[in-house]
Amino acid sequence: MLKAVLSRLAALVAVMFAVSVLVFAMGSLIPGDMTSVIVGQEGATDEQFAKVRRDLGLDQPLPVQYVRWLGQAVQGDLGKSPITGRQVSDDLVSQIPVSLELAILCLLLSTLIGMPAGIVAAVHANRRLDVGIRTLLLIIFSVPTFVIGILVLLLGSHLAPQLFQVAFTPWSQDPMLHLRSMAMPLLTITFPMAAMTMQMTRSAMIEVLSEPFIVTARAVGVRNERIQYLHALRNALPPIVTFIGFQFGVMLGGLIVVEQIFSLPGLGRGMLEAILTRDYPMVTATTLVFAGAFVFINAVIDLLYPVLDPRQRPR
Numbered sequence: 001m002l003k004a005v006l007s008r009l010a011a012l013v014a015v016m017f018a019v020s021v022l023v024f025a026m027g028s029l030i031p032g033d034m035t036s037v038i039v040g041q042e043g044a045t046d047e048q049f050a051k052v053r054r055d056l057g058l059d060q061p062l063p064v065q066y067v068r069w070l071g072q073a074v075q076g077d078l079g080k081s082p083i084t085g086r087q088v089s090d091d092l093v094s095q096i097p098v099s100l101e102l103a104i105l106c107l108l109l110s111t112l113i114g115m116p117a118g119i120v121a122a123v124h125a126n127r128r129l130d131v132g133i134r135t136l137l138l139i140i141f142s143v144p145t146f147v148i149g150i151l152v153l154l155l156g157s158h159l160a161p162q163l164f165q166v167a168f169t170p171w172s173q174d175p176m177l178h179l180r181s182m183a184m185p186l187l188t189i190t191f192p193m194a195a196m197t198m199q200m201t202r203s204a205m206i207e208v209l210s211e212p213f214i215v216t217a218r219a220v221g222v223r224n225e226r227i228q229y230l231h232a233l234r235n236a237l238p239p240i241v242t243f244i245g246f247q248f249g250v251m252l253g254g255l256i257v258v259e260q261i262f263s264l265p266g267l268g269r270g271m272l273e274a275i276l277t278r279d280y281p282m283v284t285a286t287t288l289v290f291a292g293a294f295v296f297i298n299a300v301i302d303l304l305y306p307v308l309d310p311r312q313r314p315r
Contacts, residue, residue: 121134197240
């Protein structure tokens with residue numbers, strides 16, 4: 001087990017190094033740089049541009065700039081935003097908990113909805129109950145996220161204004177208001193995620209329910225509930241967990257629309273604002289956070305495989 005953990009950690013470091021090189025290179029190849037953001041375009045002289053580039057080290061070769069940036073990043077210094085004047089790491093510290101909380105709550109709630117619905121749909125495959133469950137959830141999944149967000153916003157403000165709150169409130173300020181401010185964003189992304197989880201669970205369960213050991217269990221008189229919710233579900237878990245972990249990584253980086261609609265100060269909204277203002281240090285750092293979260297989640301899932309499936313344990 002220790003060997004597997006060390007192997008995954010080494011792979012994680014290698015992937016993050018490759019991502020950092022790619023992100024830094026792409027940021028450097030984009031037309032314009034921090035010099036144009038700091039100095040401006042109108043009325044600036046060549047001497048001003050040269051001085052700022054020299055002060056920022058942008059006159060050095062690209063590999064030298066990368067090594068200097070990487071050395072600072074490893075120490076926790078991700079640079080300073082030329083737009084806000086704040087340290088990038090300080091902004092990330094305030095943004096990450098918002099996005100992480102929303103993603104985790106969505107993952108838990110969508111799993112609690114999608115997995116039972118997928119199991120019931122698989123048990124009643126191609127019957128009315130299965131068709132009804134799939135039709136309802138897949139219709140929800142087919143609606144774009146921004147449309148769901150606007151509908152939730154409109155319905156919530158008219159039908160239950162005392163429950164919903166648009167303005168974001170930190171947990172430290174008022175826990176109840178914080179939960180209310182997270183309710184509508186959570187509903188917006190939970191149901192599409194639940195629909196995908198349901199479909200994946202149904203497919204995995206149908207495949208397992210046709211296995212010979214399930215037929216044998218039924219033949220010897222094992223109760224259907226035990227077969228469905230113990231034997232079949234346990235063997236169907238690996239692909240379901242893989243899918244959920246993959247979706248978590250994608251969702252963490254895909255909260256831009258939801259956070260923008262509901263004015264949540266998370267990573268997605270911060271990334272969008274950084275792109276619009278050409279805040280290169282913030283864009284680079286946020287991209288690395290997204291990549292790191294995705295790689296870390298997938299490494300954890302790989303380590304969970306032997307726990308979920310005894311056949312993959314080392315002998």
